[in-house]
Amino acid sequence: METAKLTLRGQDYELPVFEGSEGEVALDVRNLRAKTGAVAYDPGFGNTGSCSSAITFIDGEQGILRYRGYPIEEIADRRFSEVAYLLIYGELPTAEQQAAWSKGLTYHTLIHEDMKKFFEGYATKGHPMAILSSMVASLSTYYPGNDDSPEIVNLNILRLMAKLKTIAAFAYKKSIGQAFIYPRNDLSYSANFLRMMFAVPAEPYEVNPKVERALNMLLNLHADHEQNCSTSTVRMVASSGANLFASIAAGICALWGPLHGGANQQVIEMLEHIEADGRNYKKYVDMAKDKSSGFKLMGFGHRVYKNFDPRAKILREAAQDVLAEMGIDDPLLEIAQRLEEVALHDPFFVERKLYPNVDFYSGIIYRAMGIPTDMFTVMFALGRLPGWLAHWKELRDDESGRIHRPRQVYTGATERHSG
Ligand code: CMC
Numbered sequence: 094m095e096t097a098k099l100t101l102r103g104q105d106y107e108l109p110v111f112e113g114s115e116g117e118v119a120l121d122v123r124n125l126r127a128k129t130g131a132v133a134y135d136p137g138f139g140n141t142g143s144c145s146s147a148i149t150f151i152d153g154e155q156g157i158l159r160y161r162g163y164p165i166e167e168i169a170d171r172r173f174s175e176v177a178y179l180l181i182y183g184e185l186p187t188a189e190q191q192a193a194w195s196k197g198l199t200y201h202t203l204i205h206e207d208m209k210k211f212f213e214g215y216a217t218k219g220h221p222m223a224i225l226s227s228m229v230a231s232l233s234t235y236y237p238g239n240d241d242s243p244e245i246v247n248l249n250i251l252r253l254m255a256k257l258k259t260i261a262a263f264a265y266k267k268s269i270g271q272a273f274i275y276p277r278n279d280l281s282y283s284a285n286f287l288r289m290m291f292a293v294p295a296e297p298y299e300v301n302p303k304v305e306r307a308l309n310m311l312l313n314l315h316a317d318h319e320q321n322c323s324t325s326t327v328r329m330v331a332s333s334g335a336n337l338f339a340s341i342a343a344g345i346c347a348l349w350g351p352l353h354g355g356a357n358q359q360v361i362e363m364l365e366h367i368e369a370d371g372r373n374y375k376k377y378v379d380m381a382k383d384k385s386s387g388f389k390l391m392g393f394g395h396r397v398y399k400n401f402d403p404r405a406k407i408l409r410e411a412a413q414d415v416l417a418e419m420g421i422d423d424p425l426l427e428i429a430q431r432l433e434e435v436a437l438h439d440p441f442f443v444e445r446k447l448y449p450n451v452d453f454y455s456g457i458i459y460r461a462m463g464i465p466t467d468m469f470t471v472m473f474a475l476g477r478l479p480g481w482l483a484h485w486k487e488l489r490d491d492e493s494g495r496i497h498r499p500r501q502v503y504t505g506a507t508e509r510h511s512g
Contacts, residue, residue: 315476
């Protein structure tokens with residue numbers, strides 16, 4: 094067995110070394126404290142492998158992203174329901190599995206009628222991410238079943254996959270004072286969601302197939318991204334034995350933050366601001382370089398990618414195509430392209446390897462679809478749900494798992510007394 098040598102205060106220790114299936118090298122520090130008395134110090138977890146996982150592989154240096162081994166470029170146009178199945182169950186579904194999965198996904202879309210009343214309690218202008226997380230946590234009051242039974246686990250996975258889009262669309266309808274539109278079982282995941290968002294009872298509504306296709310792709314591109322902040326949160330909460338709905342509700346809250354999924358809303362707000370400010374891109378690039386300004390170029394940079402985010406590459410092309418296909422001329426697209434060009438040639442961004450991330454172009458497509466800005470992060474959550482479910486299941490299936498409980502290095506006052 095390969096080992097790494099650690100010398101601490103004159104004493105040598107051997108740390109086991111192991112390798113992942115793509116050659117990533119890991120030092121196993123599980124017994125570090127027991128053997129040496131020292132802990133591994135890594136605030137922000139930039140060097141910490143919190144688990145081993147067989148779901149998603151990222152090579153941040155080369156800009157590679159694969160779900161269960163399949164490159165994101167091959168996955169992008171598959172049916173979202175298939176991609177969800179792949180992530181959660183490890184393989185693309187057979188025709189028979191897909192038929193059963195799709196049927197479940199449509200037949201579980203309704204929420205309990207009593208839950209509709211919950212929407213009346215939220216402030217009209219309340220952020221839909223707050224509504225989404227609390228509604229998901231509330232689902233556990235309707236489905237309190239035993240998470241240890243595989244049948245209940247699979248049923249709850251199906252329920253949540255099916256119901257999240259209904260909750261998301263109802264939250265939007267409530268915010269604009271329109272009637273809830275119930276799901277329809279003959280529509281695809283994306284078409285069903287679009288109809289619940291944009292149809293009104295007074296007239297027929299046809300889903301635009303171009304919008305349906307674009308949404309399907311966006312959901313796929315967001316479906317998983319290994320141990321990001323929200324997924325790590327889901328795993329952390331699940332490690333205590335918390336139920337599926339509680340764990341995912343926590344993940345939704347983590348996603349909401351502007352440094353994570355909330356960045357897609359911030360990008361559009363930033364682009365609107367630049368537009369209103371005479372399109373002075375250079376000024377905003379300069380502000381982002383000035384640490385004292387507190388301003389960051391939203392949609393730029395990534396903890397793992399030190400190269401183009403492969404999802405951003407796909408989305409940059411898609412934004413152009415979708416807008417052209419829909420005959421939309423959005424000035425924000427040009428501003429985004431110009432901003433990207435300036436930043437990519439600026440030494441500050443080049444030296445720090447800051448490239449556009451998934452959130453940089455996604456909002457421009459959501460806008461073209463008619464999705465309001467404060468729903469953008471909800472769209473991210475709909476896409477990310479299969480990833481959260483896959484990680485929740487992987488963690489719960491791992492019998493060797495322990496509760497997540499990091500250590501700290503205490504730097505406060507040493508013992509003192511008030512008398
Ligand atoms: N604008 C200006 N400077 C930046 C930016 C940016 N967007 N991102 C990073 N930097 C600088 C940062 O100040 C630091 O500079 P220095 O080395 O001089 O101190 C350097 O680049 C390294 O950045 P970091 O903050 O150490 O990187 P991190 O891995 O801790 O943070 C990040 C990653 C994504 C939170 C950060 O790049 C950021 O805040 N970006 C803007 C928000 C954003 O777009 N978030 C979406 C991320 S992708 C999708 C998702 O996760 O949901």
